[in-house]
Structures are given as structure tokens and as C-alpha cells.
Amino acid sequence: xxxxxxxxxxxxxxxxxxxxxxxxxxxxxxxxxxxxxxxxxxxxxxxxxxxxxxxxxxxxxxxxxxxxxxxxxxxxxxxxxxxxxxxxxxxxxxxxxxxxxxxxxxxxxxxxxxxxxxxxxxxxxxxxxxxxxxxxxxxxxxxxxxxxxxxxxxxxxxxxxxxxxxxxxxxxxxxxxxxxxxxxxxxxxxxxxxxxxxxxxxxxxxxxxxxxxxxxxxxxxxxxxxxxxxxxxxxxxxxxxx
Amino acid sequence: xxxxxxxxxxxxxxxxxxxxxxxxxxxxxxxxxxxxxxxxxxxxxxxxxxxxxxxxxxxxxxxxxxxxxxxxxxxxxxxxxxxxxxxxxxxxxxxxxxxxxxxxxxxxxxxxxxxxxxxxxxxxxxxxxxxxxxxxxxxxxxxxxxxxxxxxxxxxxxxxxxxxxxxxxxxxxxxxxxxxxxxxxxxxxxxxxxxxxxxxxxxxxxxxxxxxxxxxxxxxxxxxxxxxxxx
Numbered sequence: 001x002x003x004x005x006x007x008x009x010x011x012x013x014x015x016x017x018x019x020x021x022x023x024x025x026x027x028x029x030x031x032x033x034x035x036x037x038x039x040x041x042x043x044x045x046x047x048x049x050x051x052x053x054x055x056x057x058x059x060x061x062x063x064x065x066x067x068x069x070x071x072x073x074x075x076x077x078x079x080x081x082x083x084x085x086x087x088x089x090x091x092x093x094x095x096x097x098x099x100x101x102x103x104x105x106x107x108x109x110x111x112x113x114x115x116x117x118x119x120x121x122x123x124x125x126x127x128x129x130x131x132x133x134x135x136x137x138x139x140x141x142x143x144x145x146x147x148x149x150x151x152x153x154x155x156x157x158x159x160x161x162x163x164x165x166x167x168x169x170x171x172x173x174x175x176x177x178x179x180x181x182x183x184x185x186x187x188x189x190x191x192x193x194x195x196x197x198x199x200x201x202x203x204x205x206x207x208x209x210x211x212x213x214x215x216x217x218x219x220x221x222x223x224x225x226x227x228x229x230x231x232x233x234x235x236x237x238x239x240x241x242x
Numbered sequence: 243x244x245x246x247x248x249x250x251x252x253x254x255x256x257x258x259x260x261x262x263x264x265x266x267x268x269x270x271x272x273x274x275x276x277x278x279x280x281x282x283x284x285x286x287x288x289x290x291x292x293x294x295x296x297x298x299x300x301x302x303x304x305x306x307x308x309x310x311x312x313x314x315x316x317x318x319x320x321x322x323x324x325x326x327x328x329x330x331x332x333x334x335x336x337x338x339x340x341x342x343x344x345x346x347x348x349x350x351x352x353x354x355x356x357x358x359x360x361x362x363x364x365x366x367x368x369x370x371x372x373x374x375x376x377x378x379x380x381x382x383x384x385x386x387x388x389x390x391x392x393x394x395x396x397x398x399x400x401x402x403x404x405x406x407x408x409x410x411x412x413x414x415x416x417x418x419x420x421x422x423x424x425x426x427x428x429x430x431x432x433x434x435x436x437x438x439x440x441x442x443x444x445x446x447x448x449x450x451x452x453x454x455x456x457x458x459x460x461x462x463x464x465x466x467x468x469x470x471x472x473x
Contacts, residue, residue, distance in 0.1 A: 143254035205471065
């Protein structure tokens, strides 16, 4: 099967600091892919390049046959790539429902019928378990609900690929269990491909079909979680040299 | 030093979930764990840079949970912070003198001590810190911590981003500092290097201590790898 996302030799520097130094990554359709690596490895930077927040210095990003690296953020979203942010970015001053509606109206399948968009946004809120808080202002949400809303807003854009940036950060062990089940359900229900950046290793190793490790600006290893956990380079990058 | 049931959150994000630990006098105690586990948050609570939501910190039998950092320094607890936080535009000597701010009477003895530990710093005492290598800067940071003549030296990720050769040299120096009679609390990701010198270790994962015990016991426990790599 052809990969849905292909990142080829992508480089990114900030000033003299080379953050990504030729990243190659292929993600299959329908896969849950974990993206891990030490602090400062460039994981969020890679997400920012795929979603068009920064532009790449070199290389190519091909999604579903299209060159993402030539597109603007909203075009990338409409091409079918949605993301969440490590520091959640709900639209403040709006309710939970309004936040999801805006994704529905301006996302991939632009629905300029507010009634229809509202109805569908409510369905998404039901799916993430936030329907009871639809009319709550986003400022008053607890962390678990903020994460659910981040995901609901991404789903509202009808993505084929969803980038989850540390959606488990700050959740309790029980909340993480719920969130993981939910990510699997999301893949089944919407047929979406998932890439997740995550520090909670138990969780990411548990849920991912395959895991890629980013270290010193390059992918040093990709494989099934068990294979990755035995890789010498990976162990060294996490635990030091024996 | 003792920590009981410490909890801490950044805004809505809970980072420490009831951490308890003990640092025995004269020991090298390590807090080890992957990034994002809460290690730096924990030491910043111990050093007084953050105030816990609940739980307590004790030092030499006294409850110091709400004491400001400088009071803790006066009591003999000194932190060598993550990423060094040196006065980069000042010379080595000036940085060291600043470290002795609360130990002015002992300045000369302390200088002699750190120069014998890190001879390169005596050679370079008039060099501006920002022009030195990462490894040398880390030596300045550790030395500055020692200038206050602490009984407990806490080091937060002192090996981060350093070359392997410098790492093993520093680790040997930590052992020497311990032999000078200092208690050491070492917070690190680099498990294998710290494992060479530690007496006791606590493995922290997701804001909780998941494993603790003597170096021997912790080194052979498969839970360590699980905490770092999830499997």
C-alpha cells in the first residue's frame, strides 16, 4: 500500500540551530504511529512543518499525492490534515459547541449551513463525551475536557490524517486509559490515520502500530514498539551509554 | 532531606502526584526517569523555587515547605540548576564569588577546594564563562554550588548535552564531592552513568515514584527500562 504521508529529507533550522536535519518518514493509511524522542528532538517542529505553521528549508512533504510543503495552513487542513496543540488553543470567548462548529464550517468540507454544522458538531461532541458541556465557555473546562475539545475540533475538519501533540500530558492514569480507547475508536469510526507525539511512554508504546524515534534531527529508528524498545541507539538516547 | 506526599500542578496540568522520598546523610541519591516525568518540578519544589500544592519538605528534621530558597541555602541546601544558569558575561572567578555570597568568611577555603577538584577552573579563572565549552561551564556551575559550602548539593541534569568523555569525568568528580562529606541529590535522565556512583535511587515516571531502593536493587530491576521506554 502506498503511504498516505511521505516526508522526504526535510530540513529545518532556526537561525544557526539545525532542528531537523533530513527527516524521512512514511506513514501508512489507517495506522497509529507514535513519534517519540528526547526533549528538544524536534517532534513538535515536524508537526509544525506538516501542518504548515512553519515552512521547510529543504525536502518534500507529500500527503495523499499532494505537496503539502507548497500549501498554506488552511489549504493543508482542507486537504485533510488536522492537528491538536500541545498547549491547547481553543478559541476563547466561545462555547465548546461554537468551537467545534467553527471547525465544521471552515474545515475540509466547508459547510456554510449553520444548522447542519451545529447538528454535526453536536454529534462530534457526543462522540468525545462533551455533549453535556456544549454551552459551557471554554475557559472553564478542566484539562481532560480541554483535550477532548482539541480532538473534537480536529475531527470537525474531517481529516484523513490527524496529528496529536501530547494529548495525554497532565492526565491521570485512568484518564489516559479512557483517552487511548477513544483514540482507537476514532480511528475505527472515522477511518483516520493518526500520528501522535507523546511523552507518556507506556501509553504510546501500548497504542501505536509502529513507533518512530526522532533524535538529533533525524529519525533513528522506526518499527513495532517492541523492536524500537530493544534498539541500542534508542536506549542510548533515552538512558545514556552503558 | 525528606519529601512527603508532594503534589504540584502547572495550571491545570498535574505534574507531581504524591511523591515521597528520603535522602540519607552522606549518600549519593539519584532521581532518575524519562523526560516529562516531573524530575525538575520535584527539585524546584525541594529547593523552594516552586511551592507545593500539598505535601511537605523536611531538611535536617525541620519543615521547610514554605521557606524561601535563600533560607534553604543558608541552612546548607544548594541547587545547581538545569542548564546551569551561570552569569555568562562574568568570569569564572566572579561566578564562584557569587556562589559564596552567603559564605564570605569561607571564600578562600572554598576556592581552594573547588580548584583542587577542578584544576582547569583555576587555570581559567579570569575567562568569561560564555566563551567556555559546555563541559567546563558545567564545572563552573557545580563549583559555584560548592562555594556556599552546602551539606546537601542538588544537581539537576548536570550531564545534559555533554560529550561522553566529559560525562564520565564529571561523574568521577561527583564521587569525589561525595567523599568530601557532602550529601548529593542527583537528578538525571542518563541512567547508566549515574548508576555507576549512586547509593540509592528513585525512579520517577508520570509524576510518581515507581521504584526505589539501593543501587544494586534498582540496577537489576526490569521496571527501570519500562519506565523509560514503556515496555
